[in-house]
C-alpha cells in the first residue's frame with residue numbers, strides 16, 4: 001500500500017481559514033487518526049485527500065500519484081484516486097441486498113459477473129457477513145450496516161482507506177467491538193488508513209499514530225503513548241484524557257533536572273523531558289490524575305483535603321484541595337478522609353506550552 005504525503009494544505013471558506021498549513025505523512029500500512037474537537041478541520045482534511053474538497057494551497061501525493069498540486073493546478077477527480085471511503089452515516093443503499101451493495105462499485109467498473117460474485121464473497125467473509133449476503137439493510141443492525149459499507153469500500157481493493165467517524169452512530173458496546181474488529185482487519189490487510197474521530201478512546205485504541213488538530217492546525221503528532229505521556233501542548237493534554245496543570249517558576253538543578261516551584265510544594269516538582277519551557281522563568285506542567293500518589297506519610301509531601309470522591313468501577317476519582325490549588329487524583333483504593341499527603345513522583349510531570 002502507498003504512503004500519503006500531505007503538505008502545506010490551506011483552505012478558507014470566505015474569511016474563515018479552516019486549514020492552516022497542514023502537513024503530515026501516513027506511512028505504508030499505518031493507521032493514522034486525525035483527532036480534535038468539532039470544527040477543527042479533520043473532515044476537510046480527509047475530504048481533501050478523498051478529492052471532495054479542493055484546498056486553496058498545498059500538495060497531496062499518494063505513492064507516486066499526485067492527487068493535488070494547487071500551484072500546478074493538478075486536482076485528480078475523486079473517482080480516479082482509488083480510495084475506499086466510509087462515512088459517518090450508514091451509506092448503504094436500502095433497495096439493494098448486502099451482496100448488491102458490496103458488488104455495486106465493481107458493477108460500475110464493468111467487471112464480469114463471475115469476478116463480482118467471487119470478490120463479493122471474499123470481502124463479505126472478511127467482514128464476517130457471508131451469511132447475510134441476501135439480506136436487505138433494514139434486516140441488519142447498525143454495526144452490521146456499517147460493516148457492509150466497509151465491505152463495499154474494500155470491494156475494489158482500494159490503495160488507501162479513509163474513514164470518517166464510521167462508528168459514531170453505534171452504541172458504546174457495539175462501538176468497542178467494531179473498533180477491535182476494524183483494527184484486526186486493518187492490520188491483517190496492511191491497509192494504509194486515515195481515520196477521523198473526535199473520540200479520544202477510539203483514537204488511542206485504533207491508531208499507530210495520532211494527529212491532534214485544533215483551529216485548522218496540527219498541534220501534536222505522535223504515537224498514542226507519546227500524545228498521552230508528553231502532550232507538549234496544553235490543549236492536547238486537555239483533549240486527550242484528564243490533566244492537572246500547575247504553573248510556577250523553573251529551577252534548574254546541578255544535575256540537569258528541572259523543578260517547578262509552586263507555593264504548595266515546598267521542594268518543587270521534578271519535571272522530565274521536553275519541550276523546554278523556554279527562556280522565561282515561568283512555566284506550566286501537566287500531571288495526569290493517575291500519576292499522583294496519595295500517602296499518609298507527612299514526609300511525602302503537602303497535606304491535602306478531599307473535597308469529593310466518585311467511585312467509577314475500576315478506580316476512584318477525587319478532587320483534592322491543597323490550599324487554593326485543586327487537583328484531580330485517580331486511585332485504585334478510596335483515599336483516606338484525613339491525614340492525606342500528596343506526592344508527585346519524579347518523571348511524571350511534563351512541560352506544556
Ligand SMILES: Nc1ncnc2c1ncn2[C@@H]1O[C@H](COP(=O)(O)OP(=O)(O)OP(=O)(O)O)[C@@H](O)[C@H]1O
Pocket residue numbers: 013018036037038039040041042043044045198
Ligand atoms: N462548505 C463549507 N462552507 C463554509 N464553512 C465550512 C464548509 N465546510 C466546513 N466548513 C467549516 O470549516 C470548519 C472545519 O470543518 P470540518 O468539517 O473539517 O471540521 P471537523 O473537525 O471535521 O468537525 P466535526 O467533528 O464537527 O465534523 C468548520 O468551522 C466548518 O464550519
